[in-house]
Amino acid sequence: MTLDKYKKMTSEEFKNLTKKEFNEYLKLRSEDFPRHYRRIKEITIDTVLTPEQAIEIAKKYHQDHELDGTVNEQIENLFFDEAYTFKIDPEDRDNDDIRPAWRVTVDLQPNRFLFEDYTLIVSDRDKVVMGMLDSNGHPVSEGNEFTDEEVEYIMGDETLEDDEK
Template identity: 70%
Template sequence: MSLDKYKNMSDQEFKQLSNEEFQDYIKLKREDFPRHYRKINEITVGVVLKPDEAIAIAKQYHKKNNLDGVVNEDIHQLFFDEAYTFKIDKENRDNNDVRPAWRVLVDLPENPFLMEDYTLIVSDKDKKVMGMLDPNGHPVFKGNEFTDEDIEYIMNNEDSED
């Protein structure tokens, strides 16, 4: 069973789920979440980059672009996302650009004017930094700025009602 059966369900249909069906939905959601933010020892798909290679790519990008902070080289702080959404296609969800990526943290020095740490997204397939996430997890890179609606669309994994 997959979450697909719940994707096209209207709000009214969703509210009419039995307690057992709702518990199944919750279980499927919990099983789906670990595809994102996996620790290195939890990765279940083949990867192109080794963890230290992903960190080296992030460091090179960080230095080249003269970014604030220091790339965190602790492999235990490195996360892998089996299904990171690089671009979305609102017209056809099947055309979304979703592929594996490494999440490399950048630590910022304590400063009352700077926010928390941010994350560099290293595409496993492309072997390069494809973007950044702000401290709230929102994409912040050139050429693919997401709106609040886009972020909600990605996070909810549901088709928009537009």
């Protein structure tokens, strides 16, 4: 049995699973999870990009978009996702855009607003950054950042220079 059976279920059908069916689902999910966080030596499929190329693509994107932090260039900290979901088609889950991707971490300096590192998602097939994940693993969409005015309002009378002390 595979997870595909559960992907085709409606929300209502999923809520009505028996305890046995739900435990089966949890078992299949836990078996499936490791393929999304493979270390370099654990990759089981042929890749288009080398780890070094994935890091270089992430660095260029990071620089071009003037993002905070520093791209982590240590290959041992790189993850590979054999089946990253770039887009979900709620009408037909078989049409989901799923393909291999590299997860490149960006390390941040400690400050008041950006508490943890984030991740750039590099599509192995397309050789470009296709998205970003926050520190909790949630996709970051455009317009999800604070403007200078919002930062100024949040900080009140304090200034960004206080972070540097």
